[in-house]
Amino acid sequence: MDALIPFPHRQSAHCESGVTSNLLLFHNIACSEALAFGIGEGLFFGYLPFIKINKLPLTTFRCSVGSIFGKVTKRLGVTVGRQKFRSQAKAMAALDEKLDQGIPVGCQTGAYWLPYFPPAFRFHFNMHNLVVIGRDKDEYLISDPVFEDVVRCRRDDLQRARFAQGSLAPKGAMYYLESVPTSPDMAAAVRQGLAAVSKTMLRTPVPFLGTRGIGFLADRLEKWPKKLGEEQALLYLGQLIRMQEEIGTGGGGFRFMYAAFLQEAAELTGIAPLGSLSERMTLVGDTWRRFAVSGARLCKGRAKAGDSYGELAGILRECAQAERGIYADILQLLH
Amino acid sequence: MIGDYGHEVCYAVNSNGKYTLSPSLGWEAKNVVNDQAWALIAVETERAYRSVKNGELSPIAYHQARHQMDIGLLASYVNMARWRVIRHRKPAVFRRLPERILQKYAMVFGVSIAELQTVPEAFSPESLRHR
Secondary structure, rough: OOEEOOOOOOOOHHHHHHHHHHHHOOOOOOOHHHHHHHHHOEEEEEEEEEEOOOEEEEEEOOOOOOHHHHHHHHOOOOEEEEEEOOOHHHHHHHHHHHHOOOOEEEEEEEEOOOOOOHHOOOOOOOOOOEEEEEEEEOEEEEEEEOOOEEEEOOOOOOOOHHHOOOOOOOOOOEEEEOOOOOOOHHHHHHHHHHHHHHHHHOOOOOOOEHHHHHHHHHHHHHHHHHHHHHHHHHHHHHHHHHHHHHHOOOOOHHHHHHHHHHHHHHHHOOOOOOOHHHHHHHHHHHHHHHHHHHHHHOOOOOOOOOOOOOHHHHHHHHHHHHHHHHHHHHHHOOO | OOEEEEEEEEEOOOOOEEEEEEEEEEOHHHHHHHHHHHHEEEEHHHHHHHHHHHOOOHHHHHHHHOOOOOHHHHHHHHHHHHHHHHHHHHHHHHOOOOHHHHHHHHHHHHHOHHHOOOOOOOOHHHHHHOO
């Protein structure tokens, strides 16, 4: 073994919030994944039909890559080092250097090139975060938060993953914590996170983001079969459900994770009513799941009564309505 | 599915109403849409495979589809302009490519030059998931 940092690996539902939470714990700050997700303003919605991924429109349930880590560290007063590279050799050398200094390093990677990923999830997806915690000859030891245990990855595979191409190419991006305050003000950070998410979800200037975006998606989705034909409509629907449920969202398009955050937020800030908002958010998560179940039956060609695009749009509007209420109440509680 | 590789974790409420992270083996809806995505990749790879067999496209088209790449993505991996990749997909052009260029494609697809120049005897969708 050339280097192994004693790193507290904990499995989490989503990669970036998990990486952030584990890196903080390494520096003795207890911040759960859900808390990191909430403080980091992870929750979002956007339906962007003009951006296509594999010829299918982009739907996102979270903020842009790197922003959870960026916002959490900023709000907790942690200073971080970040680097991107043009040269692959330099990127690997910089990683080795940090490891030799005993610093765990977060990396943005393309999941497609990571051999330890289950084949079923190997898609070109460049927003996968992990922490490199050690080196053993030709292999790296990696704390990949969506996996149960520490995994191993060959040097050339990791290099490839760090320089994956395509949309949001990581360009070898790596990051690490430099200095950490002894007792950061968690409650204040939680308040900032809550206010920011509620504002972006309620007050977007454009119709395809936030809760308006959910309604916009509902309107579009209703017209898919007519506009695209049955076959293509099913592909659009399948893609949407994948974005919502695929590995890393913690279920229900992050809504359950956010409900967990609200529960912790109630304790940390002493604003007890946030606890009941958590319950309401759980119900919203359930509604999103109902959407996924019904939609998946359509995709499989086993539609039951009530599984139609019209009904699906109705479920989405329910989600939008319920979420609007929650965010408005959060803003009111913070006043 | 994911169960063969350990489990992932999800957020769920326990009997005290507290949120905890608990193991999940995936669920039906998710598996359905994952299968759908793979079925689509299989269809596109098979289409490319036929075109190569019929002599309409070079084997690059097959390897490209198999790796879920569109022309733009492949072009950025081999660090060439799109029009060159499009040209290299023509069998006549492909046959005359120097080893230097072939090597670039072989590297990206993780195959030897000999493998790059051919496609398998038969196409099976199962082969896609086991790279």
